[in-house]
Amino acid sequence: MITRILFFVTLLPLLAQAQGDLLDELNKTKPETDYTIATFKGTRLVNGHTIETKQGGTLEFIFAHRFGPLDGGLYEMFGLDEAFVRLGLDYGITDNLSVSIGRNSSDKIMDGYLKYKALSQRTGKNSFPFTLTALGGVAYSISPKRDNEPEGFEMADRLAYTTQLLLARKFSPRLSLQLMPTFIHKNAVSKTAERNDHVALGIGGRLKLTRSVALTTEYYYRIDPPDNDVLEAQELLPRYNSLGFGVDIETGGHVFQLVLTNTTSLTERTFITQTQGDFFDGKIHLGFNVTRTFQLKKQDRR
């Protein structure tokens, strides 16, 4: 009996191989780690950044545009008579490191960013639950004009800095959510109405409707704003948290983002700390972000 069993045991490898499915064998040599792609369609969510960086060797031209408030009435053509623009370029130095520059028409601000994707969401052997991108930004205000500088105004007073951590998880091909703890330091502020340092927590997300169309939203909550939370001390204009909604439409190398937001600013320095409009009181601005991506460096396909 034992000998018979042993005989069959020695034959087992033969039987197993005869029945073995080649494809099953290949399946065992499956890849270790699978990196999540396309958490968001663009590098911008509504007004602020997403975790996405430009891929190495690609250049993106961003034309962003906000009209006046919708409650301007027919006289202002519901805001269409007014326009605030940011022209910008983003370039991917590597797949994980991007640099960008831009010029904002509101407050005449030049901005520059360095963006680094430090951790990527992935599944498989080395799985990691979310993507983490660090963003550092500088905003240089060209206004006031040199000749109109107040007494004692220095070059450094034109500068403000943004430090942001962007954390996002793509929960499913349809749903991605993002958290954005943000720290902004302005070198010069009106001490009666503002502190130099601002802390905010942003939350946002995207819901894909079809493979080329997605809804986005973004909200920046300012943590511990000063008691006297106004823009101009004399006019008592209150500050609001910025809120925005968008529709992303992607066609080939373009992404069109149609947005509705309560801010006219397109850089963190201003849209997080100087938003003037109450979204729920009709101060809603229609806007567009239009991007075009160019592949400057062809990657070696081998």
Next chain:
Amino acid sequence: MRFVVLFLIGLLLTAVHGFAQHRFVLDQSTISFHSDGVIEDIAATNTKVSSIFDASKGEIAYLLNMKDFQFQKKLMQVHFNEKYVESEKYPQAFFEGQIVGFDPTAEGVQQVNAVGKMTIHGVTKDIQFPGTVERKGGTLAMKSNFIIKLQDYAIKVPQIVWQNIAQQVEVTVDFNYRAQ
């Protein structure tokens, strides 16, 4: 004694089986595809294909990860995976079948046909395509060229970019095997 004899026979059979198997595994592989669009050509290459070819039975299988296709334009690569082949849902493409007309004892180039089931984008189709096999000692080179219609595999191209993407792609297979 009987035990020892049976054991030895068993061992011998296993060894013979292993010897007679003529199994080949991929050493170097490339599957690339190409399609001429009106505005721009689309081309990508995958060099990480895995495959086993059992020469004694003429059975072949190959498997690849869609995300391993490398495009010149990286944005195109993202769109390919995210929107067209939906790599998150269907991460792999594979083929399983027979190489018909292959003589395992012959050296040199042979004209053969591959017959079997191809699975792309979660859709399995019976296909047949011609190719060549060249045997040189312990190595084996397989080459093939065939057309795949996107429609057959339910890969939808949106109307808005229809000019950009042709409805069919030409696939080139270049496999170099070594004996296992």
